[in-house]
Amino acid sequence: MREPTAARPRPRDIALLCVAAWAVPGAAHLWLRQSFKGIVFLVVLPLMFVIGIALQGRLFPFEPASPLVALAFLAELSIGVPFLIAQALKLGAGQVTAAAFEYANAFLIVSGLLNLLVMLDAYDVALGRKSRNPPGEPR
């Protein structure tokens, strides 16, 4: 017998949730009332991005001719609005001679990749594959 479909979120809501999860790290979890998770992601992921920018990391351009550069661009883009703000402010020129240049790039790229995992987690929670009310969250 089929499960009742009333509790299932609509595809449009899921799409909006995914866009929110991409744009603002943690926003989707806050939307799903997982406030602890949402706040942790909202603080930690942009903080990692800011550290990367402060350490003179590079915001990579989209260059399909250089696959690794293009992948780095996609990873950094995955952090969402912080990436767009940094680009608008012309930050992230990248200083190759900076002592922590490679660390800075690691911070920038990993913050975006972690946001992809956060998006997948929010998607799973929205679809009911993961609990909406785990023990660590207020009900």
Place this chain on the structure above:
Amino acid sequence: MTSHFFLMIVFALLVSLVFAVLVKDDPRARLRFGAIVFAAFVGGALALGWLMYPLPL
């Protein structure tokens, strides 16, 4: 701020925090898992650093 060891600790701390919150639901399990991931990051980096110490030969 440019100490590589310090940056590695900060990186490991932040990434292990995100992993712990993402993977585990119970607060105790989060703490334990986060500590293990953090120790693995730092221990792994130190071990690799010492392994590469004699290079280039």
